[in-house]
Amino acid sequence: MLIKIDDLRGPEVAQILTEHLTDMYAVSPPESVHALDLDKLRKPEITFWSVWDGNQLAGCGALKELDATHAEIKSMRTANAYRGKGVAVKIMEHILGVAAERNYQRLSLETGTQDFFIPARKLYERFGFEYCGPFGDYAEDPYSAFMTKTL
Template sequence: MQIKRDDLSGPEIAALLEAHLADFAPHSPPESRHALDLSALRHPDIFFYSVWEAGELLGCGAFKRLDATHAELKSMRTDAQHLRRGVARALLTHLIDEARAAGFERLSLETGSAAHFDPAHRLYAAFGFETCGPFGDYVEDPYSVFMTRRL
């Protein structure tokens, strides 16, 4: 597996992000969906990475600068054909290392609260993320779970 900083210009990334957004639709109302689309992910405060193997896109993820010491995980996604191969673990390890190297002291995330998101909750907990209250511009929402960890 190769993880690289991505400029979001490839059609594979666009397709994976479309699948990412579509996956949330049945699990929360539009006002409770906080995943970013392709154009929003091109913001200069977002560090976006993709995971590749033999020319095939396996997954993606990013972190967004909230302030000088706090970043937020965004757009963690493993392609459905590559689930349970360690892609998410490798990517999350990489994102934590990159956020730490960029000088951030805390990494937080928002994800869905439905059972559909239980594998993500378990992954984040295994990496030391703990449930917390809303951060940044978020507000309490029954469709959201907020987690954070110190770096």
């Protein structure tokens, strides 16, 4: 599989992000959805990667710089056809490697508290993320789980 920085212009990326947002709105109230659309992912402080298996998009993930020492993981998504095949592990390893190269001291993320998000929370726990309070611009929300990892 190939992981590459993506310009967010391909139809495959638009499709996976549409699926991602659709799922988020299906399981969370609108005020508790923090997933980013294409335009918000194109901000200069965000690096977005796509994961490819040949010409098939297998997944994606992004890293948003909050400050010089702290970044947030965003838009982690595995294409339905690739669930359970290690795509999320590959993108997580890649993001952690880039975070280390950039000398971030901490990575944080927000995910959901509903059962739908159990696989995501287990992945993050596996990589050493621990539960914490809100960070950045987030506020307490019963639908949000906040996690962080010191690098």
